[in-house]
Amino acid sequence: MSFQAYLDNIQTRTGKSPADFRALASRKGYANAKGLLPGIEAGEIVAWLKQDFALGHGHAMAIVALLKGMKKEGDK
Structure with missing residues (x-):
C-alpha cells in the first residue's frame, strides 16, 4: 500500500x-x-491517534511520518 493510500x-x-x-x-503541542x-x-502521538481516532498502529505511524516530515502527501 502506498503512503498516499494510507x-x-x-x-x-x-x-x-x-x-x-x-x-x-x-x-x-506535538x-x-x-x-x-x-x-x-x-x-x-500513536497513543493519541489510537485513543481519539481509533487508528491502528500502522495508520497512526503514517501520521507520525507525515508530522515528522519523513513522508508527504502523494508519496508512494
Missing part, C-alpha cells in the same frame, strides 16, 4: 485530512510547521 484510508475513516491532523497536532517539537516521542 492517508486516503485515514481520511475516509476519520473525516480528517492530513492538514487537519497537522493542525490538531499543533494545537495539542508539532509545528517544521515538524515534531523537541521531546515529543512517536509513541505519544
Whole structure:
C-alpha cells in the first residue's frame, strides 16, 4: 500500500485530512510547521491517534511520518 493510500484510508475513516491532523497536532503541542517539537516521542502521538481516532498502529505511524516530515502527501 502506498503512503498516499494510507492517508486516503485515514481520511475516509476519520473525516480528517492530513492538514487537519497537522493542525490538531499543533494545537495539542506535538508539532509545528517544521515538524515534531523537541521531546515529543512517536509513541505519544500513536497513543493519541489510537485513543481519539481509533487508528491502528500502522495508520497512526503514517501520521507520525507525515508530522515528522519523513513522508508527504502523494508519496508512494
